[in-house]
Amino acid sequence: MSFDVEAIRKDFPILATQMRGRPLVYLDTAASAQKPRVVIDSMADFYSHHYANIHRGVYQLSAEATEAYESVRTRVARFIGAPDPREVIFVRNATEAINLVARTWGEQEIESGDEIVLTTMEHHANIVPWQMLAERCGAKIRVAAITDDGGLDLEHLERLLSPRTKLLAFAEVSNALGTINPVRALTALARERGITTLIDGAQAVPHRPVDVEALGCDFYVFSGHKVFGPSGAGVLYGRLPLLESMPPFLGGGDMIESVAFEGTTFASVPQKFEAGTPDIASIVGFGAAIDYLGAIGMDRIADYEQTLLSYATERLLEVPGLRIIGTTKEKASVISFVLEDVHPHDIGTMLDGEGIAIRAGHHCAQPLMKRMGVPATARASLSFYNTHDEIDHLVSALEKTQELFH
Amino acid sequence: MDDLRELYQEVILEHNRKPRNFRVLADASHEADGRNPLCGDELTLYARVKSTTADGSDVIVEKVTFQGSGCAISKASASLMTDFVKGKSLKEVAADFDRFHELVTSSPSSPAETDGLGKLAVFSGVREFPMRVKCATLAWHALRAALENEGETAKTE
Numbered sequence: 122m123s124f125d126v127e128a129i130r131k132d133f134p135i136l137a138t139q140m141r142g143r144p145l146v147y148l149d150t151a152a153s154a155q156k157p158r159v160v161i162d163s164m165a166d167f168y169s170h171h172y173a174n175i176h177r178g179v180y181q182l183s184a185e186a187t188e189a190y191e192s193v194r195t196r197v198a199r200f201i202g203a204p205d206p207r208e209v210i211f212v213r214n215a216t217e218a219i220n221l222v223a224r225t226w227g228e229q230e231i232e233s234g235d236e237i238v239l240t241t242m243e244h245h246a247n248i249v250p251w252q253m254l255a256e257r258c259g260a261k262i263r264v265a266a267i268t269d270d271g272g273l274d275l276e277h278l279e280r281l282l283s284p285r286t287k288l289l290a291f292a293e294v295s296n297a298l299g300t301i302n303p304v305r306a307l308t309a310l311a312r313e314r315g316i317t318t319l320i321d322g323a324q325a326v327p328h329r330p331v332d333v334e335a336l337g338c339d340f341y342v343f344s345g346h347k348v349f350g351p352s353g354a355g356v357l358y359g360r361l362p363l364l365e366s367m368p369p370f371l372g373g374g375d376m377i378e379s380v381a382f383e384g385t386t387f388a389s390v391p392q393k394f395e396a397g398t399p400d401i402a403s404i405v406g407f408g409a410a411i412d413y414l415g416a417i418g419m420d421r422i423a424d425y426e427q428t429l430l431s432y433a434t435e436r437l438l439e440v441p442g443l444r445i446i447g448t449t450k451e452k453a454s455v456i457s458f459v460l461e462d463v464h465p466h467d468i469g470t471m472l473d474g475e476g477i478a479i480r481a482g483h484h485c486a487q488p489l490m491k492r493m494g495v496p497a498t499a500r501a502s503l504s505f506y507n508t509h510d511e512i513d514h515l516v517s518a519l520e521k522t523q524e525l526f527h
Numbered sequence: 528m529d530d531l532r533e534l535y536q537e538v539i540l541e542h543n544r545k546p547r548n549f550r551v552l553a554d555a556s557h558e559a560d561g562r563n564p565l566c567g568d569e570l571t572l573y574a575r576v577k578s579t580t581a582d583g584s585d586v587i588v589e590k591v592t593f594q595g596s597g598c599a600i601s602k603a604s605a606s607l608m609t610d611f612v613k614g615k616s617l618k619e620v621a622a623d624f625d626r627f628h629e630l631v632t633s634s635p636s637s638p639a640e641t642d643g644l645g646k647l648a649v650f651s652g653v654r655e656f657p658m659r660v661k662c663a664t665l666a667w668h669a670l671r672a673a674l675e676n677e678g679e680t681a682k683t684e
Contacts, residue, residue, distance in 0.1 A: 463599075466568075482566050496567050526543070
């Protein structure tokens with residue numbers, strides 16, 4: 122069955138809008154994905170017919186809301202291959218998930234002199250929480266180098282792993298370059314040495330099937346808004362024994378078993394990590410997004426996006442003075458580039474004038490930009506709702522930009 | 528494209544290609560870094576001031592230069608500014624800052640107030656692009672920081 126992108130596009134209301142008098146060309150899905158109508162409708166329906174607080178009321182409506190919320194946990198677990206739905210903790214986004222792990226597991230396990238290994242290509246969200254933890258615990262951050270094409274230097278990374286290494290945290294897919302890292306090889310290296318692993322899957326889940334068990338990781342985090350769900354819903358996956366061994370994160374309602382001023386006992390996983398009323402409707406919308414992706418099939422999405430990526434790469438290289446940053450063989454459909462004599466912000470503004478939305482800047486990955494020797498890049502991130510025509514439009518807009526600035 | 532032409536006027540493109548006073552000022556009396564945290568634009572602003580009266584009550588900006596990397600808007604704005612403020616008193620420069628800021632942040636629906644701004648009037652197109660206001664004002668913030676508090680980093684947010 123061929124991939125009917127025009128039918129897909131009709132599922133996303135925003136793709137029919139005009140921007141600066143032209144049809145919107147949205148090439149910034151890596152920053153945040155657009156939402157299919159089923160997601161938008163599911164939230165309106167939930168608020169219109171099923172809304173109440175969860176885990177509290179004895180009445181029917183609260184039971185319905187709780188069921189809607191908890192069923193998403195089960196569907197997410199299935200979607201990412203987590204054996205047990207209790208291993209899925211709802212958070213706001215990947216950033217919060219990483220902070221949760223740093224604040225709980227990290228505080229408990231990391232001691233003075235211990236080492237945390239990261240990579241040069243991490244998003245700031247997978248750097249700063251560990252720096253803050255290292256500061257508190259007296260631990261050290263070690264950074265695995267990358268190669269000129271934007272791939273991980275595996276030999277260097279392996280050399281960094283020492284008896285003091287407690288954690289290896291890395292992105293499955295680089296948000297800035299699109300590089301796909303060899304996750305299984307990396308988790309195997311860590312496992313042999315008893316090192317805990319955390320994978321930032323924020324840029325992987327929107328593009329390819331994910332199976333956390335097969336990946337062999339201890340923690341896996343991602344954001345719902347990047348997988349076509351609403352903002353405010355994100356996931357921390359953790360292996361059950363690990364989650365059970367961890368202290369709670371935020372204290373409050375819903376995360377307790379019983380509270381007395383003499384002492385409080387905490388609820389079990391996952392409630393232990395979900396204090397207070399969560400973003401219930403966003404979780405429900407997130408569930409609709411997962412179902413939508415599941416119905417299309419992540420394999421088919423990945424295949425289509427790879428075709429689009431090849432086409433876009435080829436066409437972009439026709440633009441005089443354009444250089445792609447990040448050229449590994451294994452890439453998700455994210456293309457970072459620079460244009461001779463034109464700063465990325467000016468590229469961004471010029472493309473905006475043509476109704477094309479791209480990201481320009483350091484992509485919350487300043488150490489990576491420094492390593493690649495550029496202050497910033499322009500980034501076109503492609504999704505399964507983008508078309509070959511849109512790539513052609515991008516290329517001609519870039520050619521006009523090049524002409525104007527030359 | 529009309530808005531874009533309005534933004535990227537030939538003067539701006541030309542100053543982007545060949546920025547004026549784009550160098551370190553070895554005998555600068557004042558210096559400040561300017562950074563645009565959102566975009567990563569970075570520049571260092573150098574200024575040399577001198578007193579024209581014996582009691583030091585009247586200080587003029589003798590020379591301004593800059594170095595750094597950034598977009599066309601930030602670079603051209605810095606370049607044009609270095610020429611524009613040359614020979615002016617600190618008070619005049621402060622007034623220029625306010626006028627320029629007003630120009631790029633005023634509502635695009637009202638006529639642009641370009642009185643006394645000379646060549647800087649080319650930045651009126653920035654009003655249509657609120658995301659680029661910080662680029663246009665970065666050098667001005669750095670200049671103000673340099674003249675007021677030596678050694679601090681100016682930020683546009």
